[in-house]
Amino acid sequence: MKPTTLLLTTLFSLPLCADLSLDMEQNMYAPAREMIQMDEAMNKAMDQHNQKEQMVEIIDETGAGFETNSMADLQDTGDGYRLEQTFTEPENTTVEVKIEGDMLKISTLKITTIKVNDLDLNTTTTSEEMQTIPYDADKQSMQQYYADGLLTVTFAKKAK
Numbered sequence: 001m002k003p004t005t006l007l008l009t010t011l012f013s014l015p016l017c018a019d020l021s022l023d024m025e026q027n028m029y030a031p032a033r034e035m036i037q038m039d040e041a042m043n044k045a046m047d048q049h050n051q052k053e054q055m056v057e058i059i060d061e062t063g064a065g066f067e068t069n070s071m072a073d074l075q076d077t078g079d080g081y082r083l084e085q086t087f088t089e090p091e092n093t094t095v096e097v098k099i100e101g102d103m104l105k106i107s108t109l110k111i112t113t114i115k116v117n118d119l120d121l122n123t124t125t126t127s128e129e130m131q132t133i134p135y136d137a138d139k140q141s142m143q144q145y146y147a148d149g150l151l152t153v154t155f156a157k158k159a160k
Contacts, residue, residue, distance in 0.1 A: 074134060081137050083153040090149030097144045097153055103130045104153065
């Protein structure tokens with residue numbers, strides 16, 4: 001009779017142990033799954049933000065108007081990264097590019113003159129845009145070129 005009782009105990013305890021270990025495993029990895037979901041949601045939100053068009057106000061002889069400029073992203077070129085951004089009215093716009101920590105900072109200054117009757121009124125518009133530099137970009141290799149309203153910034157990738 002004892003072997004039968006032992007057999008029944010063994011049969012009933014195995015599924016119980018399996019359920020307990022499965023439940024423990026689910027509880028153990030739940031925070032990691034939650035962090036992965038949060039990371040995916042954050043990446044999706046950042047992608048949506050970067051794809052939005054920013055409204056930039058421009059005042060000219062015809063009055064106030066609006067123009068849209070999409071935020072530029074650093075594009076992976078295989079051996080480095082490249083950013084190209086176009087600015088309107090290049091003759092009135094100065095662009096400054098610098099690195100602050102792990103961020104690329106693009107500052108623009110636009111001076112526009114409006115003629116009202118016999119008066120020349122100058123308006124100044126400034127903007128700043130910051131973008132994360134990829135971890136494998138060599139910040140020391142940054143090159144920038146601005147001509148005819150086209151800003152080009154390049155980085156080489158770090159040697160492996």
